Amino acid sequence: xxxxxxxxxxxxxxxxxxxxxxxxxxxxxxxxxxxxxxxxxxxxxxxxxxxxxxxxxxxxxxxxxxxxxxxxxxxxxxxxxxxxxxxxxxxxxxxxxxxxxxxxxxxxxxxxxxxxxxxxxxxxxxxxxxxxxxxxxxxxxxxxxxxxxxxxxxxxxxxxxxxxxxxxxxxxxxxxxxxxxxxxxxxxxxxxxxxxxxxxxxxxxxxxxxxx
Numbered sequence: 001x002x003x004x005x006x007x008x009x010x011x012x013x014x015x016x017x018x019x020x021x022x023x024x025x026x027x028x029x030x031x032x033x034x035x036x037x038x039x040x041x042x043x044x045x046x047x048x049x050x051x052x053x054x055x056x057x058x059x060x061x062x063x064x065x066x067x068x069x070x071x072x073x074x075x076x077x078x079x080x081x082x083x084x085x086x087x088x089x090x091x092x093x094x095x096x097x098x099x100x101x102x103x104x105x106x107x108x109x110x111x112x113x114x115x116x117x118x119x120x121x122x123x124x125x126x127x128x129x130x131x132x133x134x135x136x137x138x139x140x141x142x143x144x145x146x147x148x149x150x151x152x153x154x155x156x157x158x159x160x161x162x163x164x165x166x167x168x169x170x171x172x173x174x175x176x177x178x179x180x181x182x183x184x185x186x187x188x189x190x191x192x193x194x195x196x197x198x199x200x201x202x203x204x205x206x207x208x209x210x211x212x
Contacts, residue, residue, distance in 0.1 A: 009058050011051070016074035021046045024192065030064075037122065045130040047072075049102055049137060054079045056101025061086070061093045075196070092156040095149050099138035106134040133144055139194070145174045145200050165207040174201035 010023040025042035056070040057079035066084035071077055079098075086094060088169060138158045142150040146166065155166045178197035 006051075006055070007059065009055070009070060011072070012070045013047075013071045014074070017072040017077070018043065020074040025180070030178060038125065041122070041126045042129055042133075045126060045133050046149065047059070049130055049134045050077055052105050052134070053077075053098040053102045053137065056097035056099075057094055060097035064090050064094065075192075088156045093154050095152045095156065098149055099141045101155040102134040106138075109134075125161065143173055143177055143197075144157045144169050145177070145197065146170045146204055147200065151200075156175060164211050167204045170204040171201045171208070174198070174204070 004011055015166050021043055022039060025039050025046065028098040034067045041210065051070070054072070054077050060203045061079065061081050061084065064084075064086060066081040066086070068079050068084075070079050071157060081094075109127055113127055141148050142153075144154045145151045146155065151166070151170055155163070158166050170192055178194040178201070181197070182191070182194040
């Protein structure tokens with residue numbers, strides 16, 4: 001377990017964060033020097049991008065007077081706000097700040113390195129991976145699927161009185177996205193994201209049966 005503070009926010013990184021990130025980065029195929037270097041760069045880029053995402057949540061929450069801490073765990077992380085009570089608009093902004101921070105990181109990289117995709121060096125590969133992770137991670141989190149950020153934002157917009165609608169949107173969106181991701185050649189028929197999306201759809205279905 002790694003623990004440190006950044007901008008006064010306590011952060012802990014669990015071992016499973018590295019393991020799951022290595023799985024996403026194709027760690028099983030890192031059987032050469034070049035493959036190992038690329039995996040290490042993926043781990044570093046993933047750490048920076050996901051940490052920026054969670055800092056977006058945490059710093060925005062702090063702007064509304066909440067104390068926060070960040071935990072990076074298997075397949076992602078979360079910012080916790082002990083005892084905090086946000087209004088619905090505040091909750092929306094705190095939630096949106098995570099993916100927005102990642103998209104800003106990607107945009108700043110493009111502005112700083114205009115010929116980003118022409119670079120062939122190790123450093124160039126790192127910046128391309130950092131940009132790619134930031135964009136993909138942010139877009140996935142913006143899906144209107146509970147418990148992803150997009151689902152939380154939708155819930156904040158619709159409110160508790162329309163929870164059934166939020167759950168139905170979650171089920172339909174998660175199922176559709178799972179099929180599209182699995183069929184996408186870009187994801188090489190990856191099963192990881194479809195499994196998670198399928199789990200979110202199932203959880204929403206179970207919650208729907210208990211919601212009046």
